[in-house]
Amino acid sequence: MMDLGRLRALHAVAVHGSVGGAAAALGFTPSAVSQQIAKLERETRTVLLERQGRGVALTDAARALAETAQQVLALVEQAEVTLEEQRGEAVGRLVVAAFATGARGILPGALAELRERCPELDVRLLEVDPYLAADLVARGEVDLALVQDWPTVPLPVQDGLSRLDLGVDPVDLLLPAGHPLADLAVVPVGRLLGQRWISVPPGNICHDWLVRTLREAGEEPDVRYQVGEFETQIALIGAGLGIGLVPRLGRAALPPGVVARPVVPEPTRRVFVLWRTRSSRRPAITATLAALRRQWG
Numbered sequence: 001m002m003d004l005g006r007l008r009a010l011h012a013v014a015v016h017g018s019v020g021g022a023a024a025a026l027g028f029t030p031s032a033v034s035q036q037i038a039k040l041e042r043e044t045r046t047v048l049l050e051r052q053g054r055g056v057a058l059t060d061a062a063r064a065l066a067e068t069a070q071q072v073l074a075l076v077e078q079a080e081v082t083l084e085e086q087r088g089e090a091v092g093r094l095v096v097a098a099f100a101t102g103a104r105g106i107l108p109g110a111l112a113e114l115r116e117r118c119p120e121l122d123v124r125l126l127e128v129d130p131y132l133a134a135d136l137v138a139r140g141e142v143d144l145a146l147v148q149d150w151p152t153v154p155l156p157v158q159d160g161l162s163r164l165d166l167g168v169d170p171v172d173l174l175l176p177a178g179h180p181l182a183d184l185a186v187v188p189v190g191r192l193l194g195q196r197w198i199s200v201p202p203g204n205i206c207h208d209w210l211v212r213t214l215r216e217a218g219e220e221p222d223v224r225y226q227v228g229e230f231e232t233q234i235a236l237i238g239a240g241l242g243i244g245l246v247p248r249l250g251r252a253a254l255p256p257g258v259v260a261r262p263v264v265p266e267p268t269r270r271v272f273v274l275w276r277t278r279s280s281r282r283p284a285i286t287a288t289l290a291a292l293r294r295q296w297g
Contacts, residue, residue, distance in 0.1 A: 002043055004076065007069040009036035010048060014066035015139050018055055025095075025141055027124055073140055074278075081282045090118040090284040097126045097133035098146035101230060102271065105250030106146065106166075110291040118287055130155050130205055137161060137274050144275040144288055150209040151270065162277045164289055166296040168268040172260040174234060175243040187261050193219045196242035198233045201226040209267070210245060234258055271296070 012022035013033065023030040041048050048062035058066065084091060098107055107125065114123055128136065130147035137145045138158040148169065149155035157163065173187050181187050192214065199221075200207045207226075214221040225236055230251065233244045238258045246260075247269060254260060273292055275285050 002040065003036075004072070006036045006040040006043070007065075007072060009033050010040060010062060011066050011069040011073060012141060013037065013049070013056075014058055014063065015136070015141050019049075025126060025136070070140060077140065077276075078278060081279050084282050084284065088283060089120065090114075090282075090287040091120040092284060093122045093124065094144065094284045094288060095124045095126060095142040096144050096146065096288070097128050097136055097142040099130050099133070099148055100127055100228075101247055101250030102146045102148065103127050103250075106271075106292060106295045110288070110295045113291045113294070114288060117291075118284070121284055121287070123288075129203075131203070134158070134161070134274055137276060140276070143279065144273060144285060146271070146273055146292065148269045148271045149205055150267070152212055153205055153209045155205065157274065160277055161274050162280055164273040164293070166271045166273065166292065169247045169249040169271050171245050171247045171263070171267040171269060173243060173263050174237050174246045174254070174258055174260050176237060176240045177257050177259050178240070179243065181243070181261065182259050184261060187263050189213065189217060189263060189265065192263070193217060195222070197221050197223045198225045198227070198236050198242040198244040199223045200228055200233075204228075206245075206247075206269075209269075213267070 009022060009026065012026050013019055016022045016025055019030045019033050019037075023033045026033065037049055044065070046061045047059055048065070049056040050059055080092060096107070103125065111123055111125070114121060126142060130145075130149060133142070133145035133147050134155055134157060136142045138161060147155055173181070173192070175182055181191060184191070197210065199210050211221055224242055225233075227233055227236070230246050233246060234254065236242065237244055238255050245263070245267060249271065273289060279285050
């Protein structure tokens with residue numbers, strides 16, 4: 001009989017594309033994941049991973065087994081949900097994915113509340129972009145995801161997922177205090193043309209929104225600096241290197257020399273939570289949703 005933990009390790013490697021990615025998602029070391037795969041190879045007498053450059057690739061047999069593992073893990077999850085529901089308490093492990101500013105602005109309070117109210121619940125946090133987070137929930141790699149999107153750039157949500165809308169997060173224009181636009185109380189979108197931009201890299205929902213908005217206004221944005229952290233963007237803005245659109249959620253107090261101005265029409269992003277519908281009855285899910293709702297409020 002194949003070990004469930006080893007099947008979970010193989011499935012994680014298939015989802016994340018590497019042993020390191022699987023280890024980060026599972027909360028293990030890469031060495032531990034490699035050992036699990038090696039033991040599974042001995043159990044099945046099948047080669048599952050092959051060296052490919054500096055990484056590894058799944059064999060055809062491994063991909064087939066990973067698909068079966070996903071089905072097995074879904075059945076196990078259903079059994080766990082039923083048992084937890086009968087017990088009526090939030091217990092076991094709960095893996096939460098969140099985008100960076102959501103992890104900073106909402107989750108510290110929510111996780112602290114869960115630790116106090118549900119001491120037997122083992123919550124793990126994984127910071128990822130919403131595109132990946134939604135996919136990880138659908139694949140069963142995480143239990144719940146705090147995500148965000150924009151009305152003009154909706155986040156694709158697969159069938160079988162449920163959603164709780166928390167609210168909208170306004171986005172301000174941040175610019176050096178001496179910038180000409182800093183003299184305006186409110187900045188029209190049309191005045192954003194012809195600027196040097198500091199933004200997150202392509203493939204991020206915030207970057208996609210900026211590019212689409214300026215293209216619709218008739219200009220290809222001049223993104224000079226692409227950095228993932230908003231704090232770094234703010235530091236670059238403070239140095240006078242450009243301007244940026246930064247959400248309010250999780251944003252610290254602005255340093256001297258950086259000012260925030262509202263934009264019209266006001267850009268807002270929608271913040272919501274995703275989880276697998278089949279786990280909706282799980283007390284850990286309902287307790288976490290309640291904590292997130294209270295923190296947002």
